[in-house]
Amino acid sequence: MMLPALVILTAISILPLFYIIWMSLNNLTLLGGTGISSHWTGLGNWGLMFTDPGVWAGWLAMVIYFIATVGLEIILGLVAALVIHEVVWGKNLALSLILIPMFIAPVIVGLLGRFLVNPTYGLYAWVLRESGIYGGNILGGSVSAFVAVVLMDVWEWTPLVALITLAGLVSIQPQILEAAKVDGASYLERLRHIVLPSIAGIIVALLIRSMDALRYFDIIWQATNGGPANATKIIPLRLYESAFRFFHLGYAATIGLLMLAVSILVANLFTGILRQRGLLR
């Protein structure tokens, strides 16, 4: 039963993984020489990477970006799920509309974001300027650009978190809620009984988002190209540049392996939490 799938997975994932590990142990470049010139350096690339300020800066930006985006997505997603769960009139329409962003390609989201904050013709730039909130160039300052790309990511992926959380909410027995209402519990108190079970859903959402957050950089690439002043240059972007702009394939492989290791660690962390709460078998 499992064989065909596992065979394909092995071919597409394991073999490349071995190749990537081999790449990271070599100084592999396309510069000079024929084909791919490789030159064994053992752990040389690894040493270089751990002492590379660019890599550390990329990771720092990544961590902040991850916490900001996933954090906001969880909060907003939870609020969205609660709101949809709570309203009576127009529930279906609301759900449909709120889900739309997650179906739009990240490349388009990045371009759309750029379109909206452009000082010359951007809608959001105009609104912020006219209302006096912010008259500066949004993508021209380090902090404002970072905030902008975080918000673009949040805009796209909050619906996914909301969906998963809503699924959790929907599964709660309505009798418990009714009983609580009859007992005169306030909304906040009932919230506790609602939030707790849906935390499992939130953690799963976290898991799914964290798998992808480290891989995707389409939005930032299109919106700011990593700037200004490297403010939004998270590690996947640096990996891409190392591989396909500088053609330092061995070094890029090294960065990639570290990213994979971190992803696995983070995923392990979340699965561990789920298991602890007895929500996994």
Add this chain to the structure above:
Amino acid sequence: MSTGARFSPGKIFPYVLLLLLLLWTLVPIVWMLLSSFKSLTDVLSPTPLLTFKPTLANYIGLVSGGNNVLTYFRSSILAAGISTIIATTLGCFAGYGLARSNFRGKRHLAFWIISTRMAPIAAVILPLFIGFTFLHLINTVWGLIVAYLSFNLPFAIWIMNAFFADLPPGIEEAARVDGASNFQTFWRIALPMTAPGIVTTAILCLVFSWNDYAFAVTFAGPGSQTLPVAASQLITQTGVDWGQLTAIGTVVALPMVIVGLAVRRYLVRGLTLGAVTGE
């Protein structure tokens, strides 16, 4: 909720929040939609125009000239569609196999499967490219299909595994006692019970494949380029045709939105079971 007046703050508040959420979500989309019907001068107007003379020029531009968007459309449908079908099918089989098996390394195997999806794309591209060249898969739709399997398949197995693991064992045991083979139990009993899961898997795989840019730009050629690549091609040396770009954005988003909304009930139900007790 208070049992007070019909329009008490307690009752209004969720609607207020909902309105804010909807504004946040919809303004960019509506703006993109509106812009796609504006002439280029209107699109670039310094004061955002809410009233303008609409034109279909951008959409017409997409289907005429050298880069006909219909070819991209076809490639996107084929690549995303076929990959989804393969991933979901194999995912069901493997997910069932995994859920019903009981060997020592089971949890590790499950974790390994899902961890293959976490590999950063830029790192994976080179070995895949070399392999694909060897197999003559470059610049073909089949190359894309296989590339998409690299993230769709683990995802499908993971989700279906959770669903199958969640089924009450009693029904299947009863069937087996009645003499059903493994496969029959799977096909007739287990599979139908996980319909929401199948739909969830299929939709999410479809969306991730449809929206992919990195693999498409690497592995696709003139005959097999997908819609997101078409969008980036509107960035030329002397200008970005924002009118056409918003039009393409709409064209890329619309099918997925329609599909996603059509099955949203399944999605909600689907993620319930998977979410709360997922592995």
Add this chain to the structure above:
Amino acid sequence: MTRRGFLRITGAGLAGASLPWLAGCGGGSGSSGASAGGREWKRFSGMTINFISENTAPTSAIAANLTPFKKLTGISVTIQQLELTSLAQRVALDFGSHSGEYQVIYADPYQVMAPLHDRFTDLKEFMEDSSLPSVPKGTGDFIPTQLDAAGHFGDRLLALPYDAPTMIWCYRKDLFEKYHNRMQEDLGFDPIPSDSSTWEQYYRIAKWFNDNQDDVPYGAGHQAKQHDALMCDFSNVLWAYGGDYFEKGQKVGKLGTTDPGPSTLDSPEAIEAAKLYKKLIEIAHPGSTSWDWNDLGEAFGAEECAMCPEWHEFAAAWEVGSLKGNIGYARLPKGPARSANHYGGTGIAVNRYASEDQQKAAWLFVVWATSPEAQLMDLKSSVGGGTPTRTSVYQMPEVKHNKNPLTNMPNIVTAPAVLEAWEPQNIGLRPKIPSWNQCDTIIYSQVSQMLTAGKNPEDAMRDAKIEIDQAVKGVPSAI
């Protein structure tokens, strides 16, 4: 507003242009070139070759008009247009796997040709093969600085010049005329761009516009996003002040080398230039720090600034609507050393990994696509508009005595300015070295920090020099 987009809308784009090939000679004296259509062209009939290119004017013009080539040679051409970074990636992968999938490659001299220079075939091989067509009018017809910069790497000729965007001073002629007298009085010099204009004067003109009028919000706009555009814009000032990225930088830029020596970005001239550049951006339109050349082009077209250093091919997009005829083009201002105008042209090259026959077929395409007739067609094409890289095309009566350039060949109005810019003493050439991509990223990242993160010019230049030296040695790092 992109002209290409506009004309596509009106359907004019599909009309193409008249094609002289089958009717005999086009402009210029008949030579054994593309127009002859002899047997030497038909040798590879039936083949298909692939051309990968950036989304640039000549390619769009050719893509809309491949029939003549098919009729001439019987070869089918599939064209794939990608944005530059994706193109570099595809080409790198093609070379890395020896697949030879793309026989004709748009070889950006700095981002593609220099790093991968030994994967291209030396075109002299084809030129010496008497069974193959030769370059019409010989390679001497190409503008010399362009043939070197876009075509040569070391002593090998790897590409023929295909397009030639160059940065020049674009300004609102109408506004300069309107305020001419007041400006001249206030500033003490004639603001109209001329051979004696300097960057200091440019700065004061920009400031004057900021403070003294309301027609446009700001005097100057720049492409100062953390992007290749920033390096391009900064380089003009750097070179004008006598600084450069390497010792003998212009020679490194012309012919390319694998060993440029240590970087000279910490020289006093370079630091002086960096200080001036910082000053310029401080008073420029605030959007500048998030604008690449496209955004700047849009802004100028939307009347956000009175002048800007920009790639000359944007003229086609601007000369429509209310701005038509109101824009002036001139050589960029000079610094203490000279006036430097950044050259950004590219040539098309042949993939060494393609089979021998495919390479020869590719050569046919390269010759045809850069022939005088093709360049004229491109200049006139409504989906193209690129300026020719051959001197003879500028001499053609149709071009020289064009009564209505703004209507049918808008990019030709920039010709006087760019022809001057292409003179050897005015052209600005960035280094053509294998590790250029990394150096480029270092430069624009450091300058961006200088502009938006408060880093001071000395530190930015010194840090850039240190990092560039490491990069040239081949030390990988994730800048």
